[in-house]
Amino acid sequence: MAVPLLDLNTQNQSHSDALKLAFERVVGSSQFILGHEVASFEKLVAQRLGSEHAIGVSSGTDALLLALMALEIGPGDEILCPSYTFFATAGCIARLGAIPIFIDVHADSFNLDVADAASKLTSKTKAILPVHLYGQSADMGAITELAQERGLKVVEDCAQSMGARWKDDEVGTIGDFGTYSFFPTKNLGGFGDGGMLVTNDVDLADKARVLRVHGSKPKYYHKLIGGNFRLDALQAALLSVKLGSLNEFLEQRRANAVYYLKSFKSQRHQDLPLILPTEMEHCWHTWNQFTIRVMDGKRDALQAHLKKYEIASEIYYPLSLHQQECFRDLPAMPCHVSERLAKECLSLPIYPELSRKMQDEVVEVVTDFL
Numbered sequence: 011m012a013v014p015l016l017d018l019n020t021q022n023q024s025h026s027d028a029l030k031l032a033f034e035r036v037v038g039s040s041q042f043i044l045g046h047e048v049a050s051f052e053k054l055v056a057q058r059l060g061s062e063h064a065i066g067v068s069s070g071t072d073a074l075l076l077a078l079m080a081l082e083i084g085p086g087d088e089i090l091c092p093s094y095t096f097f098a099t100a101g102c103i104a105r106l107g108a109i110p111i112f113i114d115v116h117a118d119s120f121n122l123d124v125a126d127a128a129s130k131l132t133s134k135t136k137a138i139l140p141v142h143l144y145g146q147s148a149d150m151g152a153i154t155e156l157a158q159e160r161g162l163k164v165v166e167d168c169a170q171s172m173g174a175r176w177k178d179d180e181v182g183t184i185g186d187f188g189t190y191s192f193f194p195t196k197n198l199g200g201f202g203d204g205g206m207l208v209t210n211d212v213d214l215a216d217k218a219r220v221l222r223v224h225g226s227k228p229k230y231y232h233k234l235i236g237g238n239f240r241l242d243a244l245q246a247a248l249l250s251v252k253l254g255s256l257n258e259f260l261e262q263r264r265a266n267a268v269y270y271l272k273s274f275k276s277q278r279h280q281d282l283p284l285i286l287p288t289e290m291e292h293c294w295h296t297w298n299q300f301t302i303r304v305m306d307g308k309r310d311a312l313q314a315h316l317k318k319y320e321i322a323s324e325i326y327y328p329l330s331l332h333q334q335e336c337f338r339d340l341p342a343m344p345c346h347v348s349e350r351l352a353k354e355c356l357s358l359p360i361y362p363e364l365s366r367k368m369q370d371e372v373v374e375v376v377t378d379f380l
């Protein structure tokens with residue numbers, strides 16, 4: 011049985027009537043950029059996350075860039091970020107002339123190792139940029155403590171973890187800014203690119219809104235240099251429809267994770283070169299990815315084997331950021347766990363609409379091979 015990595019069509023079909031109405035409403039309004047639809051979506055997101063302000067932007071990458079710009083991060087500033095994440099996290103730091111300082115991660119949570127972060131602080135460190143990878147919060151208790159002790163700003167990269175919680179708080183609402191992506195694979199997947207920035211600080215929110223439109227306020231008068239980071243009205247209207255089902259999507263992802271864990275355990279996975287992912291203490295995991303670790307150098311062969319059975323899988327990520335060619339001129343920052351994970355990690359399908367039969371097939375093919 012073929013098992014895709016994602017089934018957007020099934021998800022979107024189940025919202026088809028409401029999506030069509032939203033589409034017609036926006037087309038009829040002729041207001042295609044920002045405006046009422048974006049403002050109303052921002053309000054819904056702020057309510058859902060329990061944040062004071064939400065600012066709709068063009069992508070998760072632009073949300074990160076805008077957050078760092080609003081915090082006046084610039085040339086020579088050092089920003090701590092995990093080495094094991096999607097490129098945008100560090101790319102945005104470097105685009106502002108700041109220096110990404112790569113921090114190793116924990117092998118069990120895949121998230122930032124705060125002790126390693128503390129050991130890499132210097133007088134130039136301005137901010138810490140934790141990523142809540144694969145849908146699970148980083149250790150926001152230790153990160154907040156370190157940031158408060160050293161006067162660091164905190165930008166949470168929640169691209170993969172909308173709806174995840176650290177203790178009672180939604181990720182993204184703990185630091186100075188939280189940034190989200192609506193790339194179609196994310197917990198709230200859009201119909202193209204889109205992103206959101208949240209903050210509880212009214213001055214930072216105002217600044218981000220001005221920077222979103224080239225730093226213009228009033229129109230055509232620029233005290234700041236911003237960019238075009240605007241969200242489209244169509245995207246906001248369609249996402250507003252799907253936001254109503256976010257909790258359901260997350261519960262389905264969680265149920266799928268529970269089922270995978272139970273099934274792998276019943277196959278005596280502990281006798282295999284396989285480490286299952288874990289929901290860490292204080293975390294309410296949203297399982298944007300179900301990422302196993304395949305030991306004994308068998309990861310790539312397992313992926314090829316899955317492909318033969320038409321089971322999709324993905325390697326997030328095959329190379330740690332500190333090893334990327336574009337960062338070769340930075341001082342060496344060894345991150346041994348990240349390097350190991352880049353050779354071991356394999357993400358299996360876990361999208362909300364995945365059937366139990368498909369999951370059984372995945373578990374059987376993986377365990378048979380290993």
Ligand SMILES: Cc1ncc(COP(=O)(O)O)c(C=O)c1O
Binds near residue numbers: 071072191205
């Ligand atoms: C951790 C992380 N940060 C940032 C981004 C960037 O988001 P976008 O693709 O919407 O620009 C992504 C998207 O893949 C991501 O996974």
